[in-house]
Amino acid sequence: SRSLNLAVIPGDGIGQEVVAEGLKVLSAVLPQDVKLETKEFDFGARRYHATGETLTDADLDALKAHDAILLGAIGDPSVPSGVLERGFLLKLRFAFDHHVNLRPSKLLPGVATPLAGQPEIDFVVVREGTEGPYTGNGGTIRKGTEHEVATEVSVNTAYGVERVVRDAFARAQARPRKKLTLVHKNNVLTFAGHLWTNIFNKVAAEYPEVTTDYVHVDAATIFLVTDPARFDVIVTDNLFGDIITDLAAAVSGGIGVAASGNINPSGDFPSMFEPVHGSAPDIAGQGKADPTATVLSVALLLRHLGYEDEAARIEDAVSADLGERGDLPTRSTSEIGDTLAARVAG
Amino acid sequence: SRSLNLAVIPGDGIGQEVVAEGLKVLSAVLPQDVKLETKEFDFGARRYHATGETLTDADLDALKAHDAILLGAIGDPSVPSGVLERGFLLKLRFAFDHHVNLRPSKLLPGVATPLAGQPEIDFVVVREGTEGPYTGNGGTIRKGTEHEVATEVSVNTAYGVERVVRDAFARAQARPRKKLTLVHKNNVLTFAGHLWTNIFNKVAAEYPEVTTDYVHVDAATIFLVTDPARFDVIVTDNLFGDIITDLAAAVSGGIGVAASGNINPSGDFPSMFEPVHGSAPDIAGQGKADPTATVLSVALLLRHLGYEDEAARIEDAVSADLGERGDLPTRSTSEIGDTLAARVAG
Ligand SMILES: CC(C)[C@H](C(=O)O)[C@@H](O)C(=O)O
Ligand SMILES: CC(C)[C@H](C(=O)O)[C@@H](O)C(=O)O
Numbered sequence: 001s002r003s004l005n006l007a008v009i010p011g012d013g014i015g016q017e018v019v020a021e022g023l024k025v026l027s028a029v030l031p032q033d034v035k036l037e038t039k040e041f042d043f044g045a046r047r048y049h050a051t052g053e054t055l056t057d058a059d060l061d062a063l064k065a066h067d068a069i070l071l072g073a074i075g076d077p078s079v080p081s082g083v084l085e086r087g088f089l090l091k092l093r094f095a096f097d098h099h100v101n102l103r104p105s106k107l108l109p110g111v112a113t114p115l116a117g118q119p120e121i122d123f124v125v126v127r128e129g130t131e132g133p134y135t136g137n138g139g140t141i142r143k144g145t146e147h148e149v150a151t152e153v154s155v156n157t158a159y160g161v162e163r164v165v166r167d168a169f170a171r172a173q174a175r176p177r178k179k180l181t182l183v184h185k186n187n188v189l190t191f192a193g194h195l196w197t198n199i200f201n202k203v204a205a206e207y208p209e210v211t212t213d214y215v216h217v218d219a220a221t222i223f224l225v226t227d228p229a230r231f232d233v234i235v236t237d238n239l240f241g242d243i244i245t246d247l248a249a250a251v252s253g254g255i256g257v258a259a260s261g262n263i264n265p266s267g268d269f270p271s272m273f274e275p276v277h278g279s280a281p282d283i284a285g286q287g288k289a290d291p292t293a294t295v296l297s298v299a300l301l302l303r304h305l306g307y308e309d310e311a312a313r314i315e316d317a318v319s320a321d322l323g324e325r326g327d328l329p330t331r332s333t334s335e336i337g338d339t340l341a342a343r344v345a346g
Numbered sequence: 347s348r349s350l351n352l353a354v355i356p357g358d359g360i361g362q363e364v365v366a367e368g369l370k371v372l373s374a375v376l377p378q379d380v381k382l383e384t385k386e387f388d389f390g391a392r393r394y395h396a397t398g399e400t401l402t403d404a405d406l407d408a409l410k411a412h413d414a415i416l417l418g419a420i421g422d423p424s425v426p427s428g429v430l431e432r433g434f435l436l437k438l439r440f441a442f443d444h445h446v447n448l449r450p451s452k453l454l455p456g457v458a459t460p461l462a463g464q465p466e467i468d469f470v471v472v473r474e475g476t477e478g479p480y481t482g483n484g485g486t487i488r489k490g491t492e493h494e495v496a497t498e499v500s501v502n503t504a505y506g507v508e509r510v511v512r513d514a515f516a517r518a519q520a521r522p523r524k525k526l527t528l529v530h531k532n533n534v535l536t537f538a539g540h541l542w543t544n545i546f547n548k549v550a551a552e553y554p555e556v557t558t559d560y561v562h563v564d565a566a567t568i569f570l571v572t573d574p575a576r577f578d579v580i581v582t583d584n585l586f587g588d589i590i591t592d593l594a595a596a597v598s599g600g601i602g603v604a605a606s607g608n609i610n611p612s613g614d615f616p617s618m619f620e621p622v623h624g625s626a627p628d629i630a631g632q633g634k635a636d637p638t639a640t641v642l643s644v645a646l647l648l649r650h651l652g653y654e655d656e657a658a659r660i661e662d663a664v665s666a667d668l669g670e671r672g673d674l675p676t677r678s679t680s681e682i683g684d685t686l687a688a689r690v691a692g
Contacts (some may be wrong), residue, residue, distance in 0.1 A: 041442070074359040075533075081543075082536040089536065114571045116462040130416040133479075133500070138537045148504040154479070177543075185585070190428040190438065197427075197497040218592035221380045225460045225571060225596050243589060246564035250571050 003035040004305065007066040007270065010261040011044040013279025014082075014333075015072025020289035021337025022070055022298045023312035025317075029302070030308045038065070043088055044279075045076035060095050061303040068301050072294065073279035086136060093129050096269035097241055098262035099160065100167050101127035101130055101196040101238075102300065103245040103276065107228075108321040115225060121207030121252045123231035126168040127241025129262055131160040132192070134238040154190040156237070161199045167265060168235035169207045179232035180204075181213040183220045196237065220244055224251060249276050253322065256290035259297040261304060271304055273297040287332040292318055295340055310344075317343035349381040350651065353412040353616065357390040358430075359625025360635035361418025367637030368416055368644045368685025371663075374687040375648070375656045385412070389434055391422035400433030401624075414647050417620035418640065421576050422628055432482060439475050442615035444512035445506065446513050447473035447584075448646065449591040449622060450608055451598040453574075456669040459597055461571060466571075468596045469599055471575035472514040473587025476540075477506040478574060480584040502538040502583070507545045513611060514581035515553045525578035526550075527559040529566045529586055542583065570597055595622050599668065602636035605643040607650060617650055619643040633678035638664055641686055656690075665688035 006026075010019040023038065030036055041063070048054055063069060074084050093101075094164065107113055107121035137153035165182075172180035182200045186193025197214065206210045213230075217240045224231055224247050237243065249258030258276035275293030285287060296318055303311035317340050331339070352372075354363040369384065376382055387409070392398055409415060420430050439447075451461055453467035461536065483499035511528075518526040523609065528546045532539025550558045559576075561569065563586045568594050569576055595604030604622035619640030629635060642664055649657035663686050677685070 028410060081533045082539065085533040086536060114462060115460055130383045133498075134534060136536075138500070138535075140537045140541065142504075144544070146504050146508075148541055150502045150537040152479075152500040152502075152535045154484070154498040156496045156498075158492050160489075162492075185588075187427045188480060188585075188588075189484075189498045190432060190482075191496040192498045195486065195494055198490070218589050221589055221593035222596040222601065225593065226600075239534075242531075242534075243564050243567055247567035247571065247593070250568040254572075255568065265479045279383070317580040334520065 001033045001035060002032065002145045003037060005065070005067045006036065006038045007041050007063050007069040008038045008040045009069060009071045011039065011074040011279060013073055013281045013284035014072065015044070015279050017287065017289050017333045018291040019070060019072040019283070021333060021340070022188050023293040024337045024341045025295045025314060025344055026298050026302075029313055029344040031310070035090065039314060044074050044084065045079050048084065052082040054084060055091050060092075063092070066270050067305060068270050069273055070298065070301060071274035073275065073277065074278045077281055082187050090134060090136070092272065093262050095129060096272065097264050097266075098272060099128060099130045099164055099266055100261075100263040101129035101241060102261040102263055103127060103241070103248070104259065105245075107252040108319050108322050110326055111253040111257070115252065119227075120229040123228070123234060123248070125169060125234045125236065125241055125245050125248060126164060127236060127245060128160065128164045130238075130315060132238035140251075145346040154189070154192055154237075154239070156195050156320060158195065160200060161196055162203065165199050165235055167202050168233055169203050169210055172210045172233040173207055175232060177214065177232040178209050179211045180236045181215055181231055183215050183217050183234050183236040183244060185217050185240070186214075187216065192237070200235070217244065221247055224248060224344055228252070255293070257292045257296065257318070257322065259293050259300055261297070261300040263304060271301075273301040273304075274277055279280040289333050289336065291333050291337050292322070295337070313344045314340070347378045347381060347503065349383060350376065351411070352382065352384045352492040353400065353409050353415040354384045354386045355389050355415060355417045355420075356386065357418040357420040357625060358422045359627045359630035361390070361420065361625055363630070363633065363635050363679045364621060364637040364640040365416060367679060367686070368640035369662060370683045371641045371690055372644050375659055376692040377656070378535045388626035389424050390420045390430065394425055394430060400430060400583070401437050406438075409438070410442075412616050413651060414616050415618040416644065416647060417618055419621065419625035436480060436482070437553045438618065439608050440607075442618065443476060443612075444594055444618060445474060445476045445612050446609040447587060448607040448609055449473060449587070449594070451591075451594040451604065453598040454665050454668050456672055457599040457603070459599065461597050464532045465573075466575040467575070469580060469594070471580045471582065471591050471594060472510060472517060473582060473591060474506065474510045474584050476584075477502055478584035493552065500535070500538055500583075500585070502535055502541050504545060505542065505544055508549065511545050511549050511581055514579055515549050515556055518556045519553055520581040521578060523578040524555050525557045527561055527577055527580045529561050529563050529580050529590060531563050531582070531586070532560075533562065538583070538610050544574075563590065567593055570594060573691055576599070591622060603638045603642065603664070603668065605646055607643065607646040607651060615626040617647075619647040619650075621692055633680065635679050637679050637683050638668070641683070659690045660686070
C-alpha cells in the first residue's frame, strides 16, 4: 500500500483555519489504499515569540523527511517586518531549492473579477524562486544616519535561469496554446535582462512549436488588466513574479482562490504548496477566510506527487463550487471545506 | 515681457506626432506676453544610427540652457534593447538629477477603464528617479557561458530617499485628502526597505495632518484594481514606481492619457516632461496616436514653471474632450490636438 507523508505548517492567522480545510479535502480525495500521515510543525509567530527561532537546521532535517509540505500562511504584525519572511519562508524556499514557483491563474465561469467584460484568463506563471533580488545579498552602511546607504543585489546565474526557463518551456509545450512569455525589464536591468533574454532565446530554439514573446514587467501589468488572454505561460524572475502573480490573482477571482507550489523538480527536497495570500490577521479566527486557495494548493501538491486524477477532481469541485457561489449565502471557512470535501468524495 | 525657453525632443515613432500636438496646445494656451522659444533636438534612433551617439556632454550643456524639456518618446526596435533607455532616457534623468518622477492618475467621467463599476481614481505617484535598481550598478561575469553571473544593484541613500519622501509629504499635505502611502517590499528587500520605512516614519512626524499607510508592492497591484480609491499620494522607489504607474495608467483611462514629469525641484537643471507611453512603432506615422498624454505633460510642465492657470485650462480642456469621446467618431492625432488647442484658446 502507498503512503503520503505530509509536513503540515498551519502558521499564523488564517493559516490555521485554511490548512484544516485543505487537509479535510485531501483526506476525502485520497484513494483508500493511500496511507496519509501528517506531522504538524509550529513555525511562525508563536514559535518565534516563544524561542526566538524561525527555522533551525534540525527543523530543516525534520521537514526533509516528508514527501511534501503544506503551508497555510506565515506572518504577524507582532513580529518585525522581514523576520519571518526572510527567516522562515524564504529560508525554506532557498534551503530546499524551490526554484520553480508555480502560480496558475484561471478565471472560472461565474467568478467575480474587478475587470469589466469577464475576459478569458487561463495562464500559469513560472516564477523563479531562488535568485534575483530575493537572495538577501546587499547591506547597509552608516545605518540610521543621514549618510546611510542600503543596497539590494539581484543575483542571476545561467544555471539558475536556465533551469527555470527549461521548466517553463516544457510546461508551455504541454499546453494546448503552447505560448511562453518572458517578463523582465531588460531595457533597464541590462545585466540580468540580457542573461534572461539570451537563455530564453537559446532554449526557445529547442522548442520550435512554442510561440515566444517578450514583455517588459511594466507593460505586463497593463496586459493583465486589458488583455489577460494573451498569456499562456509566463516565466519571470523572483520579484517580478511576486508582483505580477498578486495582480494575476486579483483579476482572476481574487487572492482567496490563488494557489501556488514551491517546487523542487529534482525531488532532492520536498516541494511546498501554499496559498498566495498571507495570514490576514484582521479576519483570523472568525471562520471568514476562504480555504479555496489552500484546497487548490493541495491539488497542485497531488499533481506534483503523481495523483493527477485526484488533483483534477479537486479542481473540478472548486470550479463547480465557485460557479454556484453567486446564488448562495456566505459560508464559513469550514462550510466551504465541507462542501468541497463532499464533492471530491462523491 | 516673459519668455519660455523650451527644449523639444520629439524622439522616435509616435513621439514626433504627439509632440507636435503638445506644442500646438502650448502655443494656444500661453499668455500673449510670453515669448515661446523652442529648440528641437534629434535624439533617439536616427541620431544613434547616424553617429552612434545617444547623449553627449555637449548635448547636456545645450539642454541645460532651457527652462524645461518636452519629450515625446525614445526607443525603436532597430536599436538593441537598453541602448537608448540607458544611454539617453536614464542618462538624462540621472544627469539632471530628476529625482521626483511625478505621475498623476485620474479617471475622468466618461473615460473607459478595464475595471468594472467605474471606480473613483485620483492619485499621484511620486516615483524616485535617480536611485534604486535603476542606477546601472552591477555587472556580468563569464558572459555567454554556462557559468555566467549577472547582478543588478539597487542603491538607496538616506539623502536620495529623504528628499523624495519630503516632496511626497508636501504634495500630500497640499491635497484635500492628505494621505500618503509608501509602497515597497520591506519584508523581503529588508536593507532598502528599512531605509525607506525609517525615513518615511521620521518625516511623517513632521506632517501630523497627513495620514500615512504602508503597502507592499505586490499588494499595491491588487488595490489598484480592487480599491484604487484608497490611494491619494504614493511614494515609492524607481522600479516599483515604473511598474505601478503603468498599471495605474491602464486602469485610469489608458496609457494614451498618462502624463509624467521628471522633476528637479531645486531648479539646478531643467525638468523634463513626457508621456508615460513609449514610441509605439506599430502605429507610428499613421496619425493614430493619442496626443492627450503629451498635452497633459505640457500641463505639468506649465504648472512646474508657475503657469498654474494655463495648466488648469489644459486639464479642463482634456477632461471635457475625454468626456465627449464616447459620442464622437475616432479622430486623428492632429484632430485631437486641434480640438484641445481650440478649447484652451477659447
Ligand atoms: C511573504 C513574502 C516573502 C512572499 C514573497 O514575496 O514571495 C509572498 O508575497 C509570496 O508571494 O509568496
Ligand atoms: C523606457 C524606460 C527606461 C522607462 C522607465 O522604465 O522608466 C519607461 O518605462 C518609463 O516608465 O518612463
